[in-house]
Amino acid sequence: MKFAIQINEGPFTHQAADTAYQFTKAAIENGHDIFRVFFYHDGVNNGTMYGVPPVDDRNVQALWSDLAEKHDLDLVVCVAAAQRRGIMDEDEAKRHGKGAANIAPKFRISGLGQLIEAGIQADRLMVFGD
Amino acid sequence: MSTTKKFTYINRKAPYGSVYALESLEVVLIGAAFEQEVQLVFVDDGVYQLTKGQETDGIGMKNFSKTYAALGDYDVNQIYVCEQSLADRGLTLDDLQALTYEDEDDDWAEKSSMNLVNREQLSDLISDADVLLNF
Numbered sequence: 001m002k003f004a005i006q007i008n009e010g011p012f013t014h015q016a017a018d019t020a021y022q023f024t025k026a027a028i029e030n031g032h033d034i035f036r037v038f039f040y041h042d043g044v045n046n047g048t049m050y051g052v053p054p055v056d057d058r059n060v061q062a063l064w065s066d067l068a069e070k071h072d073l074d075l076v077v078c079v080a081a082a083q084r085r086g087i088m089d090e091d092e093a094k095r096h097g098k099g100a101a102n103i104a105p106k107f108r109i110s111g112l113g114q115l116i117e118a119g120i121q122a123d124r125l126m127v128f129g130d
Numbered sequence: 131m132s133t134t135k136k137f138t139y140i141n142r143k144a145p146y147g148s149v150y151a152l153e154s155l156e157v158v159l160i161g162a163a164f165e166q167e168v169q170l171v172f173v174d175d176g177v178y179q180l181t182k183g184q185e186t187d188g189i190g191m192k193n194f195s196k197t198y199a200a201l202g203d204y205d206v207n208q209i210y211v212c213e214q215s216l217a218d219r220g221l222t223l224d225d226l227q228a229l230t231y232e233d234e235d236d237d238w239a240e241k242s243s244m245n246l247v248n249r250e251q252l253s254d255l256i257s258d259a260d261v262l263l264n265f
Contacts, residue, residue, distance in 0.1 A: 041153060080156070116161040119261040120133050127264060 003027055004118035005037040009129030010045035011060035012053070016129030017046050021063050023126065028071050036074045036118040037064070039107075043129060044087045047077045049104035061104045068106035075107045076114045137161060138169045138259035141176035146191050151179045154265035155197055162204035170201070171247075171255060173212040176265075177219065180211070180226040195227070202231030207243040212252055 005024055009016035024034055039046055046061055053059050068075050077087055086102070089109050093101045103109065119125045139158055145151040158168065172180060179195070186193040201207070209229055216222060229243040247255065256262065 041149065081153075112157050112160040113163070115157065116137075116164045116166070119137060119263075120135055120164065120166065125261050125263075127262075 001027075002033045002035050002121070002123045004035045004122035004125045006115065006118075006125060006127045007037065007039050007043035007046060007129055008041040008127065010042040011051065014129060017043065017060050018058070020126075020128035021060065021067070023128070024073075025067060028067075034071070034073055035122045036076055036114065037068075038115045038118055039075070039077045040081055040115065041078075041129070042085070044077045044082045044085055047075070047082070047087050047104050047107040048102045050102050065105045065107070073106070076110050077103065077107055078115070079109050079111050082109055134166055135260035136167045136169065136258060137261045137263065138171060138255060140171045140173060140256070140262065140264045141179055142174045143265065144175040145179045145184065145195065146186065146189060150265040151176070152192075152194055154263070155194060157263065158201070158206060159197075159204060162206060165205075167208075168206045169208040169210060169255060169259070170206065171210045171212070171252065173215050173252065175215075175219075177211055177215045177221060177226070180209075180229070181221070182225060182227055198227055198229060201229060202243055205231070207231035207241075208245070209243045210245045210247045210252070210255060213246045213248055216246075 005020055007017055007020045011017050024037065028034060046064060049061065051061050064075060067073060088098055088101050089103045090101045092109060139154055141151060141154050143150045180198060184193055184195040223244065223246060230240050231243050232238040233241050
């Protein structure tokens with residue numbers, strides 16, 4: 001089955017991003033396809049590479065980046081939600097006069113159309129977080 | 131992209147106090163460009179999103195309530211409001227904006243987009259959806 005994943009919560013406060021990660025990983029391991037992972041609302045905060053959790057805690061962003069690296073996942077951060085919360089790639093940082101980009105490896109910034117397309121193309125859209 | 135799916139948006143929260151109502155509207159408007167079948171459901175505090183006469187100056191938030199009136203122009207004309215949720219809040223359809231659309235199959239006659247639904251009809255709407263987006 002072809003899944004699309006939508007994540008609406010940031011890392012650490014709620015478990016939604018962790019659950020989404022576990023689901024995505026399990027789906028891949030069971031032979032399913034992941035069309036796209038779309039980060040929306042506070043979910044865009046999963047895409048900053050500046051998070052430094054304690055070493056005995058999981059690093060949600062790094063888990064996503066690693067999984068994406070391994071399975072060539074398309075991790076998309078909603079541009080409007082990201083701009084509000086200060087998640088930027090090189091282009092965005094330059095355009096808005098910010099010091100440096102902070103988007104994590106394998107994440108990319110794009111628009112809400114990517115969510116709609118994921119809904120159309122996937123067999124199931126799974127939504128995690130409120 | 132030739133596939134047409136039924137996108138059903140469930141709006142459950144008040145228009146202010148959280149970002150969800152505004153974000154839902156954003157997705158609906160952008161999604162309209164993909165020419166899918168779209169249904170909007172307003173339930174629980176979500177019914178407040180459509181109330182007339184919203185005034186937000188006092189809370190420093192953008193008043194986006196007028197945008198709903200434009201939905202008809204985006205071919206978003208299936209609006210479903212939970213009658214129980216309205217009744218629980220002492221509201222009737224008269225307290226909500228009368229959203230309309232122009233029916234291209236009927237000489238562009240102006241028609242109402244608003245539908246009152248009970249719990250049973252609501253669950254049918256949810257069952258029939260291909261893509262369910264909760265806000």
